[in-house]
Amino acid sequence: MRSLKRSGIFLVLIALTLLGLGGRASAQSASGKVLVLPFAVNAPGDKDALRKSVGQLLSERLRQQGAAVVDASGKGKKDVNSPAEARQAAKAAGAAMAVYGTLNQVGDSISLDARAVAVGETGDPQTVFVTRQGVIALPSAVEELAQKLKVDVAPAAGGGEKVVELDVEGNNALEKDVVLLKVKTQVGEPYDSRTVNDDLKRLYELGYFDDVQIRSENVRGGKRVVFVVKEKPRIQAVSVVGNSEIKKDDIIEVMATKTGSVLNMQVLSDDLEKVRELYRKKGYFQTTVDYKLEQTDPRMARLNIVVKEAKKLYIKKIVINGAKQISASDLKDEMALKEKNFLSWILQTGVLKEELLERDSASIENYYTNRGYIDAKVGQPQVDIQDDGIVLTFQVEEGERYKIGNIGYKG
Structure with missing residues (x-):
């Protein structure tokens, strides 16, 4: 009841x-x-x-x-x-x-x-x-x-009302004009709900906002469109924890996210990858890099880059498959990358520099070509990162060896 x-x-x-x-x-x-x-x-x-x-x-x-x-x-x-x-x-x-x-x-x-x-x-x-x-x-x-x-x-009433005003609410760090530069809805143009919805997606994709809403109002002469945004916090400070092999200043230097900037998750994701690359270039391939945010107030946050360093890995073995007519040791002598040995800590050899992989593939091909194997090919190098070191594998197709026959002179 x-x-x-x-x-x-x-x-x-x-x-x-x-x-x-x-x-x-x-x-x-x-x-x-x-x-x-x-x-x-x-x-x-x-x-x-x-x-x-x-x-x-x-x-x-x-x-x-x-x-x-x-x-x-x-x-x-x-x-x-x-x-x-x-x-x-x-x-x-x-x-x-x-x-x-x-x-x-x-x-x-x-x-x-x-x-x-x-x-x-x-x-x-x-x-x-x-x-x-x-x-x-x-x-x-x-x-x-x-x-x-x-x-x-909700399409506009009458099917053709014009946009007479654009505005932004909720922005603090980003200027109104900066936000409006990213949208396609323009004053004087017909109001189009699909364009407005696409604008909402564009603003989200900028990465600077936690929330974006759109309010359209019927006003004298047409439509007033308001983009209501909730900004991500401004970075109050950037710190690095867990690092010992690479200095804090060197880590922050490669990052685009700086103190005073508005947090952008896409930019931050790229920054974390840059820091990982910094460690890889020095041989720390299993080091992980993450972040933590400490919200100090609704508009400010402290960014902590959290590093978990792993041990330095060296090239423990270089394998050249398919090399039959030329010894693997001769081919390794032509390469810039070397296996770790007792002098590596002095000569700084044995560290994998990924930018040299393609160069070494070309060096092996050139070595074969200069000895008559003009059809020789070297496949994409394979990198196997293991707990105790790195194994590099180069796959070779030698092909036939060509020799110069009799040389004659005429005239």
Whole structure:
């Protein structure tokens, strides 16, 4: 009985909410329509009423944002279970996109799991997930759902409104103009929801933001588009821990991430690889390099480069397979890379320098060519890094040896 009373009160509130929204809905263009399909309902109470309420609320919210909506949420009770079904339904309704999903209730917690698909696309649907406490908060949940969906599913009303203003909110370290240089949406151009959505992806891919959202507003003369960003922290200091074989200053010197810069995960990933390469060049092939961030406040963080140094590895063996007509020892004499011996610590030999591998392959080929094996070939060198050293393998195809016959003179 208590559940029925709560459901009744809730449905009255839904009706009042829809009455409030209805007066603000604007006329829509028939092009670029969005089909709102029935949501599956996993909740106690009147499932049909809840299904209809979700569809009506979502349809009205999307209309407020400028979408031309076809509300099919109250037609039939069959749930849509796949993107293919949703696209087929949208195509039949003459819509460009379709929205479908599920309303779940577990105890007092409700969740809306929505999916949006475009008719002409075959990829995965856009997904949006919203949670609230209490079924009474469903209108608020649908409001957030519509806000998150609007970039993809809400074409501009009238099919051709211009962008009259661009703005950025939430930026602190990066200037507004720097952010706007990265987007293709421009003032004076027609508003295009797909371009705006691509701009969101471009800003994410810069690597400077933890979150990017887009808000479009109907203003006098057209659309105001706002990119709302949450920046990654600024680097307060960079430190290195665990290093002994390479100096801290030498490590920081090869990095692009510096004190005062905004954390960029792609740049940091490249920096870690540069540090690993620094160790490899000195023979520390099994050294690992990682990082830790210490957040000092919401806008600042300390970056720690964490090094776990392994022992230095030397070339313990060079194998030349396929060498039959010329001895492997003669070929090794032509190579810049050498096996470790008792003089390696003095002469600094026996360390693998990867840039010399191709050079040594060419040296072996030249040695064969100069002795008549003009078809000789050397394959890509193989590097086997083991716990006690490195094994290099060169594969040789000698071919036939050519000799000069009789030399005659005429004239």
